[in-house]
Amino acid sequence: MIGMTKNILFYVFLFFLISSCDNGLDKITPPAERSAEAISNLRDDLEEPANGWVLNYQPTPESGIFYLLLKFNDDGTVRIQSDVPGDEDYFYDQTIPYRIDTRLSLELIFETYAVLHYLFEQNASTFGAEFEFYYLEKDGDNLMFASKSDNLGENTVITLEPASADAADVFSRELPENLFAYDTISSLFVGPMQHISLTEENLSIFWSINLDERNISVSSVGEGLSVSEVATINNTKILNHQTGYGFSDGKLVLSDPLNFSFGGENITISEMSLNSYSETGPPMCTDNPIATPVYSGSVSGLGNTIMYKTLFDVKGMDFQPQSESPYSINVFYVADSTGISISQRGSIEELFPTANWFLFNYGFDDDNPSDPLDPQPAYAVGLERSTDAGDRTILREFVPTITVNNTVSVVPTDNYWPNDITAEEISNLEIVVDEIFGDDGGIIHALNYTIESQPDLTIFTLYNACNNYEFLLVQ
Amino acid sequence: MIDSMKNLFYIIKLGGYLGSCLLFGAVILVVTSCFEEDKLDVPVGDVEEPTTALDKYIDSNFTEEYGIAIRYKYVDNFVNPGQRVAPPKLEVVRPMLDLVDEYWIDVYEDVDGGEQYFRRYVPGELVFLGGLIYNGDGTVTLGTADAGARITFTDVNSIDFDDDEWLLRQLHTVYHEFAHIVHQNDKLPPAFEEIAAAGYSSAGSWFNLTDEEALMRGFVSPYATSSPNEDFAETIAFYMAEADFFEDYITLEEDCTTAACEDRNEGRVLILEKLNAIKEHYLKSTGVDLDDLRASVQSRL
Numbered sequence: 201m202i203g204m205t206k207n208i209l210f211y212v213f214l215f216f217l218i219s220s221c222d223n224g225l226d227k228i229t230p231p232a233e234r235s236a237e238a239i240s241n242l243r244d245d246l247e248e249p250a251n252g253w254v255l256n257y258q259p260t261p262e263s264g265i266f267y268l269l270l271k272f273n274d275d276g277t278v279r280i281q282s283d284v285p286g287d288e289d290y291f292y293d294q295t296i297p298y299r300i301d302t303r304l305s306l307e308l309i310f311e312t313y314a315v316l317h318y319l320f321e322q323n324a325s326t327f328g329a330e331f332e333f334y335y336l337e338k339d340g341d342n343l344m345f346a347s348k349s350d351n352l353g354e355n356t357v358i359t360l361e362p363a364s365a366d367a368a369d370v371f372s373r374e375l376p377e378n379l380f381a382y383d384t385i386s387s388l389f390v391g392p393m394q395h396i397s398l399t400e401e402n403l404s405i406f407w408s409i410n411l412d413e414r415n416i417s418v419s420s421v422g423e424g425l426s427v428s429e430v431a432t433i434n435n436t437k438i439l440n441h442q443t444g445y446g447f448s449d450g451k452l453v454l455s456d457p458l459n460f461s462f463g464g465e466n467i468t469i470s471e472m473s474l475n476s477y478s479e480t481g482p483p484m485c486t487d488n489p490i491a492t493p494v495y496s497g498s499v500s501g502l503g504n505t506i507m508y509k510t511l512f513d514v515k516g517m518d519f520q521p522q523s524e525s526p527y528s529i530n531v532f533y534v535a536d537s538t539g540i541s542i543s544q545r546g547s548i549e550e551l552f553p554t555a556n557w558f559l560f561n562y563g564f565d566d567d568n569p570s571d572p573l574d575p576q577p578a579y580a581v582g583l584e585r586s587t588d589a590g591d592r593t594i595l596r597e598f599v600p601t602i603t604v605n606n607t608v609s610v611v612p613t614d615n616y617w618p619n620d621i622t623a624e625e626i627s628n629l630e631i632v633v634d635e636i637f638g639d640d641g642g643i644i645h646a647l648n649y650t651i652e653s654q655p656d657l658t659i660f661t662l663y664n665a666c667n668n669y670e671f672l673l674v675q
Numbered sequence: 676m677i678d679s680m681k682n683l684f685y686i687i688k689l690g691g692y693l694g695s696c697l698l699f700g701a702v703i704l705v706v707t708s709c710f711e712e713d714k715l716d717v718p719v720g721d722v723e724e725p726t727t728a729l730d731k732y733i734d735s736n737f738t739e740e741y742g743i744a745i746r747y748k749y750v751d752n753f754v755n756p757g758q759r760v761a762p763p764k765l766e767v768v769r770p771m772l773d774l775v776d777e778y779w780i781d782v783y784e785d786v787d788g789g790e791q792y793f794r795r796y797v798p799g800e801l802v803f804l805g806g807l808i809y810n811g812d813g814t815v816t817l818g819t820a821d822a823g824a825r826i827t828f829t830d831v832n833s834i835d836f837d838d839d840e841w842l843l844r845q846l847h848t849v850y851h852e853f854a855h856i857v858h859q860n861d862k863l864p865p866a867f868e869e870i871a872a873a874g875y876s877s878a879g880s881w882f883n884l885t886d887e888e889a890l891m892r893g894f895v896s897p898y899a900t901s902s903p904n905e906d907f908a909e910t911i912a913f914y915m916a917e918a919d920f921f922e923d924y925i926t927l928e929e930d931c932t933t934a935a936c937e938d939r940n941e942g943r944v945l946i947l948e949k950l951n952a953i954k955e956h957y958l959k960s961t962g963v964d965l966d967d968l969r970a971s972v973q974s975r976l
Contacts, residue, residue, distance in 0.1 A: 275726070276726075296765060297748060297765075299748065309749060310749075311748035311749050311762060312747065312748060312749070312762050312763060312764060312765045312805075313761055313762055313763055313764040313765070313805045313832060317761040317762065317805065318761075320759070320761055321761050321806055324809055325759040325760070325761075325806070325809040326809075331749070331761070331762075332749075332751065348751075349751070349759070
């Protein structure tokens with residue numbers, strides 16, 4: 201009896217085992233089918249919103265916002281609208297193919313060139329924008345993705361939000377288009393600089409703006425509305441505020457609002473309406489009086505604003521005569537109007553191929569000259585280069601001068617140093633100096649330049665607005 | 676496959692202003708290499724059913740006609756991990772196909788025996804990439820090919836048939852890589868590597884050579900010194916694409932008064948000897964006369 205019961209239990213167990221195995225096998229879907237189903241589901245989700253998706257795209261934590269509208273179509277294409285100017289409005293409205301792949305997870309790939317790829321290519325493809333994304337999850341009505349090719353730990357999570365019917369109304373494309381006019385006549389190192397005049401507050405804010413990556417570095421605030429007023433009153437404050445920005449509904453919107461106190465007043469700027477654009481501002485170079493852009497606008501609570509182009513830098517006013525030693529820089533950091541080092545391709549490379557240092561004597565007191573009868577001139581510009589006899593310095597004197605605001609007038613003379621300088625050296629140095637400063641000399645703007653890895657090093661970039669030449673100098 | 680794609684084609688070494696985006700002293704180095712062990716008869720691979728007019732054109736004129744798959748939609752394994760490049764604009768694909776037609780396929784069809792040879796050995800894939808390939812180490816790859824199985828055109832978004840530099844770069848790419856197919860199938864000309872044997876550079880050191888130094892050694896480019904195979908492919912590519920090939924690399928400078936001039940002329944003698952060996956070998960092994968090919972290419976430029 202016990203044996204029969206055991207047998208019954210065994211067969212019952214076997215029945216359930218087999219039954220359960222059958223059911224399990226039935227439930228297992230082949231991988232290819234599961235992939236196809238996952239792709240289909242995501243495609244359905246992407247195509248679902250009637251007005252497509254809004255993407256406020258911030259490629260990196262430091263960058264600003266790019267406003268995109270995406271409408272996925274059932275033919276495998278996606279229409280992308282953006283507020284990114286360039287290439288004759290190429291990026292405003294495009295339809296390109298997209299693909300959903302499955303590998304370790306679902307991937308969304310924008311297959312041919314559009315605005316995302318344009319952003320990807322910025323700064324020699326190091327900016328951090330993406331056009332390949334991993335699908336993360338559905339969060340309510342939103343779809344979440346993560347960038348695929350960012351470096352480990354730097355992945356950017358993006359959120360597609362269903363767009364409203366009027367989502368395209370907030371495009372403010374004329375703003376970034378107009379702001380690009382501020383990019384001309386700008387330092388290679390510092391970028392376009394703007395002077396925001398708060399007319400009712402009698403304040404001026406100075407910042408540099410990166411128009412490609414959409415971030416702003418606010419340098420200072422000063423009392424007064426014009427540069428000359430700010431410099432004369434000399435009541436300024438360094439701010440050092442970094443923020444991304446974007447555009448929405450006719451406004452420049454700061455990602456991190458600017459907050460500071462000045463003259464007993466707390467100032468907050470989170471967005472700025474930009475209303476009226478003209479090219480009526482003061483020229484940057486007196487020899488070449490091209491009008492510069494001006495944007496009139498307002499800030500809520502602070503009243504009217506005027507956004508000028510400027511080369512004024514409060515920190516640049518610290519570029520002062522230095523008696524103890526010349527200013528100098530590796531000759532590599534002397535650039536022509538196109539940003540090419542003239543030690544690599546240009547007059548220094550051709551005339552002084554072994555030059556190592558670019559020298560700028562600004563009030564230098566040569567109290568220990570190698571030749572007591574031939575001290576270096578206090579105001580001079582020149583080069584140190586390697587020769588068979590050792591390092592040799594040659595200089596061309598310029599008229600003694602002072603820093604006015606953050607500008608220095610460099611007017612070369614016909615005096616050269618040292619006494620034994622050859623005719624060929626004089627001729628070649630004359631060519632180099634005239635090329636950098638202009639035939640009759642000119643005014644250069646001193647701008648503070650900070651290297652992130654060496655914040656304690658005081659570096660100025662000296663920018664010639666008349667010919668776009670530029671060189672760094674280390675204090 | 677990607678691991679074997681170690682072929683660097685053209686490289687720009689970029690200087691930088693403190694690591695910024697400024698391009699100081701850009702130096703273009705013409706470079707080629709291929710992975711010789713790879714098989715050439717790689718199948719075309721998966722091809723989606725064409726739906727757009729462009730894809731139907733490709734299917735009809737390239738895939739069905741020659742067995743070539745045209746890859747213009749981005750796939751990340753077109754480049755190595757760490758390399759960054761964007762895909763092409765949709766509207767440049769058709770003009771690029773026209774370029775491939777006019778400056779490569781039609782050239783072979785123009786000459787005796789060319790079409791037969793082309794159809795037999797044409798690579799299975801042509802990849803179009805929109806920009807330059809940034810390598811993350813300050814260099815930029817301008818074009819790659821994968822042992823005759825795949826030829827990758829870069830910077831196609833800059834397409835401009837009136838831009839000689841751009842057009843020559845594309846022609847160099849395609850003729851260099853196709854030249855490898857010849858020696859992969861029919862070996863190098865006899866004793867080819869002995870003609871300028873002393874001039875080949877040690878591994879990885881071709882970077883340090885200037886164009887003039889390469890010429891003095893008897894090579895058309897620094898990268899040609901990296902191996903006899905690359906020398907063979909570079910010489911053919913330069914011969915096909917460069918209008919001034921004879922002036923620059925063959926014709927001796929007269930009235931030399933400097934050692935450098937004499938060295939350049941000695942290099943030119945070696946290049947001529949190699950070119951003659953290549954032409955004879957090419958005709959014998961492929962049935963195609965390189966002079967006819969060059970004439971056909973040059974007539975289109």
